[in-house]
Amino acid sequence: MRLTEQVLIFDADDTLWENNILFERVIADFLDWLEHPTLDRVEIRAVLDDIKAANAVSHGYGGKVFLRSLAECLERLYERPATTRERRRIDELAVTLIERRVELVPGVAETLADLGTRHELLLLTKGDQDEQRRKLDASRLAHHFSGIHIVPEKGVDAYLRLVERHDLTPLTTWMIGNSPKSDILPARQAGMNAVFIPHDHTWVLEQGELDPGDERVLRLGAFPELLDHF
Structure with missing residues (x-):
């Protein structure tokens, strides 16, 4: 009753509980790490946002989909598959999302x-x-x-x-x-x-x-x- x-x-x-600010911190670290010969941070962020929006429709939400978006962003920018070392680095950047305290x-x-x-x-x-x-x-x-x-x-x-x-x-x-x-x-x-x-x-x-x-x-x-x- x-x-x-x-x-x-x-x-x-x-x-x-806090959520998006944690993703934003990882994105900032990702942009610090990712170097591109012609695009600046704002332009790279625009590419990432487009990928995240598409993946939200196709794959949903959460840390695993976010990791996928980071890897796809790198691959689109460099027009090649991410290397094992690059994927490991992306995982390291986002470890706080997967194993964080609330x-x-x-x-x-x-x-x-x-x-x-x-x-x-x-x-x-x-x-x-x-x-x-x-x-x-x-x-x-x-x-x-x-x-x-x-x-x-x-x-x-x-x-x-x-x-x-x-x-x-x-x-x-x-x-x-x-x-x-x-x-x-x-x-x-x-x-x-x-x-x-x-x-x-x-x-x-x-x-x-x-x-x-x-x-x-x-x-x-x-x-x-x-x-x-x-």
Whole structure:
């Protein structure tokens, strides 16, 4: 039985824990290491971003796909296959992504513990199943959620399936996240409310235009501010 009518659904990457900034650090190291006779860092980054976007569609998300993108970027720039030594170096650059400890966003653990005394909490995140589960286990946050859902993409269909599975009432359900594309816009299309908590390092492919006049989108500056509203 639910404590209140409101159900809160949380995104994970860059909402509960840091994610994209870790990829950005690896990209910076990759650009430092990669030398090209004619292209500068901005031009190389544009090539990499195109490859990452294509691979997200074809292969999904996560550290393994990211490593693939780095290798493909090198191969496209040099018009040859990556050598064993180059692939080893790419693996070394990205080892922190594959074997890292999870760094929680400030205030997340305390806020979830408080909210869980009043509301049902669900988790909806996208990405590689094993990788996301590992991060969730490392975060020690799983016990706060009555349902954990890891999906390949977070379009409106994913939200509608969640409504059906948990018998949710969209008008009293809130999706909380940092991504306009994956969190806010599809949740609103599914009839839910949304809480937008921007993150300075949200991936460019997760950006999107929000309606400033949408009264069912709450905008907050930091995760602990949820306690002022819920």
